Amino acid sequence: MEKNKYNYLVNKYTPKENRLTNGVISFLIGGSMGVVGELLRRLWSNILDIPLKDTGTYMIITLIFIGCLFTALGFFDNIVNFAKAGLIVPITGFAHSMQSAALEYRNEGLVTGLGANIFKLSGTVILYGVVSAYVFGLIRLLLFGG
Amino acid sequence: MTFKYKNVYINETGTVVGPYEKEGPLVNYFDKSYNDFYFNKKTFEQAESKLIEDSVDIVLDKLDKTRFDIDLFISGDLLNQLMSSNYAASTLGIPYFGIYNACASSVEGLILASNMVEAGQIKNCICSVSSHNNTAEKQFRYPVEYGGPKPKTTTFTTTGSASAYLSYNKEGIKVESATIGVVKDLGIKDAYQMGAVMAPAAAYTIYKHLKDTKREVSYYDLILTGDLGSIGKKILTEYMQTEYNIELKNYDDTATMIYDLENQDVYSGGSGPACAPLVTYGYIFSLMKKKKLKRVLLVATGSLHSVSSVNQKLTIPSIAHAISLEVVE
Numbered sequence: 001m002e003k004n005k006y007n008y009l010v011n012k013y014t015p016k017e018n019r020l021t022n023g024v025i026s027f028l029i030g031g032s033m034g035v036v037g038e039l040l041r042r043l044w045s046n047i048l049d050i051p052l053k054d055t056g057t058y059m060i061i062t063l064i065f066i067g068c069l070f071t072a073l074g075f076f077d078n079i080v081n082f083a084k085a086g087l088i089v090p091i092t093g094f095a096h097s098m099q100s101a102a103l104e105y106r107n108e109g110l111v112t113g114l115g116a117n118i119f120k121l122s123g124t125v126i127l128y129g130v131v132s133a134y135v136f137g138l139i140r141l142l143l144f145g146g
Numbered sequence: 147m148t149f150k151y152k153n154v155y156i157n158e159t160g161t162v163v164g165p166y167e168k169e170g171p172l173v174n175y176f177d178k179s180y181n182d183f184y185f186n187k188k189t190f191e192q193a194e195s196k197l198i199e200d201s202v203d204i205v206l207d208k209l210d211k212t213r214f215d216i217d218l219f220i221s222g223d224l225l226n227q228l229m230s231s232n233y234a235a236s237t238l239g240i241p242y243f244g245i246y247n248a249c250a251s252s253v254e255g256l257i258l259a260s261n262m263v264e265a266g267q268i269k270n271c272i273c274s275v276s277s278h279n280n281t282a283e284k285q286f287r288y289p290v291e292y293g294g295p296k297p298k299t300t301t302f303t304t305t306g307s308a309s310a311y312l313s314y315n316k317e318g319i320k321v322e323s324a325t326i327g328v329v330k331d332l333g334i335k336d337a338y339q340m341g342a343v344m345a346p347a348a349a350y351t352i353y354k355h356l357k358d359t360k361r362e363v364s365y366y367d368l369i370l371t372g373d374l375g376s377i378g379k380k381i382l383t384e385y386m387q388t389e390y391n392i393e394l395k396n397y398d399d400t401a402t403m404i405y406d407l408e409n410q411d412v413y414s415g416g417s418g419p420a421c422a423p424l425v426t427y428g429y430i431f432s433l434m435k436k437k438k439l440k441r442v443l444l445v446a447t448g449s450l451h452s453v454s455s456v457n458q459k460l461t462i463p464s465i466a467h468a469i470s471l472e473v474v475e
Contacts, residue, residue, distance in 0.1 A: 001332065001346075001385065001388070001389050003332055003333035006332040006334075006346070006385070006413065007333065009384060009388075010334065010381060011246065011379050013380045013384075014299060014342075015298045015299070015376050015377070017297060017412070022295075048441040048463060057154070071291050075291030076291070076293060077290075077292060078293060079293065080295075081294070081296075084295045084449075088294065094291065096292065097292060100288070100289040100290070100291035100292035100293075101292070103289065103290075103291050104284055104290060105289075105290065119293065120289070121289070146399045
């Protein structure tokens with residue numbers, strides 16, 4: 001059988017992914033994450049008695065901590081698997097990818113295992129995050145003067 | 147390439163499984179099961195090695211033999227450089243062949259052992275294979291605790307090990323004939339679609355086996371592929387019909403038997419070198435011993451990709467080996 005014919009046969013039996021359902025779930029959970037983030041900001045603002053605009057970092061650190069803790073406790077992967085982009089796109093996804101890699105490779109040594117592999121999934125995000133920040137920053141500077 | 151055997155028998159088998167397989171429908175047919183993924187070892191890789199050692203120990207116990215009575219140990223798994231097989235072989239101290247044909251390793255081992263037993267070069271042999279869900283995830287996919295979504299075509303690597311003891315003593319299950327497969331590549335690149343990758347190899351091996359032995363599909367009470375998954379099974383059935391004009395009757399796939407696909411979260415079924423022999427040695431052999439099945443063709447299929455080959459966007463080659471098993475009359 002020719003490759004394109006076989007490809008057609010395979011596609012016939014490949015089930016469709018529920019993109020709409022997945023999208024709606026991600027939208028709702030991602031939106032809820034925004035609400036949680038805002039609540040955390042107000043919480044820290046009240047507890048530490050600092051202006052609301054300075055609480056962004058505290059909120060991010062809290063979410064990273066929760067993402068890492070839940071990953072280490074072993075049930076965050078099931079939640080992410082359900083929520084998909086709703087938890088992968090926010091900072092929790094970044095924390096989850098680093099924490100899961102760290103757990104996986106910790107028994108291969110602190111340098112050769114954990115150190116070398118902790119950015120296995122998130123390294124791409126950092127690299128292209130920095131590159132795109134540079135490019136868009138430059139565009140903004142040239143077009144709008146900073 | 148097909149050959150027949152006169153005097154090779156699988157006398158005894160040993161099967162060990164992990165927690166997911168224990169929750170599956172075939173739990174009563176396995177010799178031993180675990181509730182966790184470590185089995186008191188420090189790493190998943192060492193745990194997989196322990197699975198092999200356990201399954202060999204079970205076989206030796208059943209036969210009332212020691213490891214010094216065994217002429218040859220053949221073992222395969224999915225890990226780089228066959229890590230778990232090598233460490234198990236190191237503990238066992240039996241003359242050893244390590245083999246790799248991915249999930250077709252089980253039948254590859256049985257064929258090699260049968261040939262040497264038939265030729266009288268060895269008196270007996272233990273063939274093992276293992277797979278471990280977490281070591282496979284780590285090597286081929288993402289870290290175990292990472293929860294990225296997967297497509298429905300994915301298969302779930304079985305945790306377990308299966309060992310078989312072969313000799314020329316006429317008891318147990320007869321190894322009647324075997325067909326060595328050819329590597330097929332029909333242009334599928336998706337490593338999450340292994341059923342589609344392997345179906346053409348399985349189809350060719352079944353076709354070639356039937357042609358070489360001049361048999362019809364109906365000669366066998368059951369043709370068993372391992373492990374195409376629920377989607378690969380449908381693809382194979384149609385491909386077999388259109389390409390070779392053979393209607394697959396009495397056909398099943400081990401990937402769809404080892405788990406409860408409705409209630410367990412295993413996507414399109416099981417995979418891994420251990421899946422096919424676990425189902426065969428556990429469940430199918432018990433049916434054969436009750437004479438409910440007399441002739442079974444086991445076709446183990448392997449997807450021969452690596453992380454590098456997938457990252458280089460190469461198409462995935464696949465292989466399938468067949469072995470014909472019969473009840474001793």
